[in-house]
Amino acid sequence: MTDLKVYNFMSFRKIALVLSAIMLTVSSWSLFSQGLVLGLDFSGGTQIEVGYKQPVDVAELREKLESAGFDSPVVVHFGAETEVLIRMQGTPDEGLADRVYSALKSDGVEVELRRVDFVGPQIGEELRDDGGLGMLLALAIVMLYVAIRFQFKFSVGAVLALAHDVIITLGVFSLSRLEFDLTVLAAVLAVVGYSLNDTIVVSDRIRENFRKIRKASPVEVINESLSQTLWRTINTSATTMLVLLALFFFGGELIHNFSIALMVGVGIGTYSSIYVAATVMLVMNIDREDLLEAVEGELVDDLP
Secondary structure, three states: OOOOOOOOOHHHHHHHHHHHHHHHHHHHHHHHHHHOOOHHHHHHHEEEEEEEEEOHHHHHHHHHOOOOOOOEEEEEEEEEEEEEEEEEEOOOOOOOHHHHHHHHHHHHHEEEEEEEEEOHHHHHHHHHHHHHHHHHHHHHHHHHHHHHHOOOOHHHHHHHHHHHHHHHHHHHHHOOOOOOHHHHHHHHHHHHHHHHHHHHHHHHHHHHHHOOOOOOOOHHHHHHHHHHHHHHHHHHHHHHHHHHHHHHOOOOOHHHHHHHHHHHHHHHHHHHHHHHHHHHHHHHOOHHHHHHOOOOOHHHHEEE
16 A cells, blocks of 8 residues: 555445436436427527627627517627627528518617528437437447456446436536537537546556555555545646636637536536446456456466
């Protein structure tokens, strides 16, 4: 053993298991009962970009469009306070842009129609299905990679931790009724990569310590490994959170949901790397013999 202070993380694993079960149950219930608020990318609709000579208040523009009879328009700044992006869900209508343009300039304000994009509902459905398949494929590849690099029990822990992170992140969006679009999907996939990186670091240290620390129980080995990687995990998560907070407050409304998804994912991913993946290994009775069998030329007789 080293002189490093070892924290007894695994003493809280039952509490963590109950907490994860609650979060997963609530998230799954919300996803199945009310689903996600799908953005224009997945539901189809019209996207209109307009420009003003002076900065404008998007809340006032939203009220103006609603009073003109447009249903639930999404109005956000696009790059600058003089650039506005308007999104409306539903079947694309070529005359919609002209009606929106007329409503915006009805009070004599100078406004320029810059761009109009249409997303058909069929294309949106294809994007949604392809995104879901891509996420499932990513989890399958991760499981294969971890099984080859480490051991099967490590791969089960890693994939369950990743699925845990994805479901809870999606659950937050379902419960809060935040819009889920392609940028959020990209953030969820980034969460998979971030969480995997954290889990790989912890798993590598667990494997190393199982071979090095001969007279210790699996719980003691995992506690030692988590303690050794604790500050690395804290520093990585803290610096990532600082960047995400900057994006959330100064990046504009278009990437608000993107940054929220990443902040939730990074936070829950850090938790799952410590508790979910390691707890699954203990449930599957991970021990030193599992790792020795995977090492060519190393004798199992060397066990204490």
